[in-house]
Structure formats: C-alpha cells, structure tokens
Amino acid sequence: MQPSPLPPLPAEQVPGLQHLRVGEIVVTAVSDGFLNGSNAVLQNIAPEEIDRLLTESFRPTPRRTSVNTFLIRSGGRAALIDTGCGGSMQASAGKMLGNLAAANVAPEMIDTVLLTHLHPDHSNALADASGQAIFANATVGLHAAELAYWEDEAAASRAGASGQGVPYFAAARAQLAPYRDRLALFADGAEIFPGVTAVHLPGHTPGHCGYMIASGEDSLLIWGDIVHVPEVQVPRPEVTMQFDVDPAQAAETRRRTFDRVATDRQRILGMHLHFPGCAHLARTGEGYRLVPEARDLAF
Template structure:
C-alpha cells in the first residue's frame, strides 16, 4: 500500500528557488506622513577608501558585525516622503548608470512601490555625488526621469560642482573628473526647475540641516510630523560599522575631511542626545535606526520591522 501523503507529494511541482530579492521598498510612518525607503541597490568596494583608521581595526569591526570581508558592501538608499494633500517628494536619485549594475535600481523599485516618477513634485538632494544625483536623467535619451519635479539642492552644492575654477583644481584626477562629469550632466538640464536653499524648511515638514565636509553643500533633512521625527543624515557614514564606532574615520572622497569629521560628531551627538530616529543613504536597507553612545564612540540599533504600520485612516 502506498502512503497517501507520498502520493500527494509526488503530484506537486518542485519548489522554485528564488534567485533575486523582493523589491527593496519599506514604509515607515512619521506622524501623518509616510517615509518609504526605496533601495537603489548596493555597491561593493574595498577598504582603501577609509582614511584616519587602521585597516586591521576596520576589518576587525566589520568581522565582528558579520559583514562580508574583504572589503565592504554599501547599501545605496533613496527615500520617498508622502504627506496628506501634497505631491510625493523624493530624497536623492540613486546612481543611475554611473557605477555598478548592482545599483541604479531606484526607478524599478519606485515602480514596484506603485509610484510614478512623473508624479513626483520635488527631488531633494543631500549632495551631488554620482550615487545620489546619478538617477535624475537617462544619459542616453537625456529624458528627465522626474520631469515634473522641482530640484531642491543646497546653493553651495550647485556652486561647487558647476564652477569652472573648482573643476580646474581637480582636472587630471579621473575619479574627481567622473564626479564632476556626472553632477553636471545630471543637474544642468534641471536648472530651469531648480530651487537652491541654504537652510531651514525646504518643503512642508522637512528642514534642511547644513552638514558641510563630505561636500560643500552636503545636507541632512529632518522630517517632522506631529510628535514624531526622522533625521535623514545623508552621507554622515559610508561604512556604518566602522564610522559609528570610530567617528574620526573618513573616506577619500570627503572634500574637506576635517569638516566631515566635525559634522559627523555634531550629527551623532544630536541623534544620540535627542533620541532621534535616523536613516542614512548608506545605512543597511531599510536604514531606519537609533543611535546610542558606546565607549568612546557610538553604536547603531536598527529599528525592528514596523509591524504597527497602518495606512492613513
């Protein structure tokens, strides 16, 4: 006699083994707003980019955090902010086609979230590096990927990347030439719809905080609704395990390394003292975390999946 369970199993198809991750989309309610982390993918790199830290110490911290070694795997995130009665706002545009094909996924993940890029009312940039401003337009067709959006960016950021004198200073350095090339190619077509800012409320409920150092106009955005806040701290860290524990650690593409350290210390102090929920463009997806003091530095405590998330009543 055959076991009926065996017979039933024999008629089932073999399981399909997934070979891609589900779309990188995660919603977090902040008061009556919703901030959605939209993954742009990730970038693998080496530890040579870290400055002001012993290589062995960086490897030890990454190893203790069970991160893949050697090297680093860096999340690239973008965010969508939605408030009742207003068009959606995007924070940063990911890396487009400028870096590796493990990134440049923002448009795909926006679509997966049911968001049409044509409906975006504003794109806020933390800064104009290629992993943040690389997805504003299609470099082949030159079509604007956010055709109806106002581009909102710190005035010092625009001044730096579009200035011929600044470009002349780095001419001959392939990495910096690439960075300038991307910033100009991506942002120039938006200049007719660009609103530069210095500080303060840049959109309803969104305040820009000056964070110079990584780039001259590098900015964080503090989102507040009701009694809840979220600090999207831009590129305060690139390799969180190392730079959160050792805030003096910088990266080779910090334009003003001392300024970047001072900004990181100020933002860390603010986040820890005020018990602010933070998110970063390079925190591991979906990026929502808390920061606590630990030893001479800090530690990140990623927020658990927000089970209580509810759509607006």
C-alpha cells in the same frame, strides 16, 4: 494527501521597500542596491583595523556599501530624496526606479527631488542615457552651496586631490542639465516640502544636507552621508573618506551629528546604512553603537 508542488525557486529578492510613518507623513525606504568598493578610500585608520571591524561585524571586506533613497508622501504630494546610481556604476546598484515602480509610483508622480549632495551614487538617476529628465514634473532642490561647488571651475581643477576627479563634476553638471529651469536652491533650516526641513551638514561636500521630517510629535532625520561604512565610522568617527571635500569638517560634522541624535534619541535614516537604513544611535561609554530599528508591520 500529497502537498501541492512547490513553485520554482525564486530568482530575485522581493522589492527593496520599507514603509515608515512619521505622524501623518509616510516615508518609504527605496533601495538602489549596493556598491562594492575598496577599503583604501577610508582614511585615518590602519587597513588591518578596517578588516578587523568589518570581520567582527560579519561584513565582507573589502567593504560593501548600501545605497538607499527615500520617498516622502506628505500633503497629497510625493518627493524623492536622492536618486541613487542610475545605470552608470555597478550592476548591483541602479535599482531605485524598479523598486519605485513596485511601490506603484511612477517618476511623473514625483513633484520634488531633494538631493543630499551631487555625488554620482546620489544623483545619477536624474537624467537618462540620452540626457532627458527622468522626473519630468519635478523641481530639484539642493543647498545653494552645493550647486556653487559643482559649478566652480577652480574646485573641478582641484578635484583629483580629493579623490572625486573631474568626471564627478562632469556627471553632476550633466545630471542637472535638464532641470536648469526648475532648480530650487535653499539654505539651512528652510522648509522645502510639507513637513521636511533642510539640515546643512557640510564637510563631505560643501552643501551636503540632511532632512528633518516632522509631523505632530514625531520626527525622523535623514542624515545623508554622515557615515559610509557604519561598522567602521560609528565606533571610529574620526575615520574620513577619500571623497570628502573637507575631511576635517566632515569628521567634525559627524561628531556633532552623533552627539545630537544620541542626546535627542532621534530616529535616523541614512543613505549608506544597511537597508532599510532606519536606526538609533546609542552611547556606549565614550563611543556609540548603531541600533537598527525593529520592523513594524503596522506603519
């Protein structure tokens, strides 16, 4: 008996989704794809050292950065943490909406969008090309200091020196525009969705935030942009990014966060950890090692 003919070779990957359980809360990693970028944006490190660290980790150089978003389903409600790049950056990114649809979640089902910060790879799918809100029924939550920064004309005029540039400010304001009457500003420690608490992690931007998700005895920290290039910044936490508003504070926040999650054995999710972005951080002598979480089919 001859085997049945094989189907055509696949032309694309399966949807970029991974489900995680935190007590009674389900967290779904939703891939937005990835961005290719220059190593020159990494600071406080020699270019040859970047190449060495990436090559030893079997990663491309120049760098490739994963972009992740996270769907939170808790108490019969749905929140999205970050929206990814939208259609305005690279063809390899902007995949969040398609992957969200593969999870059978339409944008109108999202009642809350929580932003780690307002850089374009985190917020450029709030509005469509015509300036209309993509998440028609959602409140947008962000730290009060984040909104204040992107509305500050003096900060915009200084932006060229930080590597963010005036277009970053224009994009942030345009993306928020259709949500101006439904912004929810919060402070550190506020519970802003069932089981989700804001964790202020300043430096990358003034209002950069992570989110602690807790249910029962279980918890998970979404740490935002604590690292952008894990193969470099985990072993070398002093390495900063050209996009950091306050590089010294960003490095200090990274060290403090590393110490906390390693000490507490805290499970983490990162916007720029390789998809699905779930890991632990282990101490190795005087440094750290990122340990990706094994996939669990029984979530």
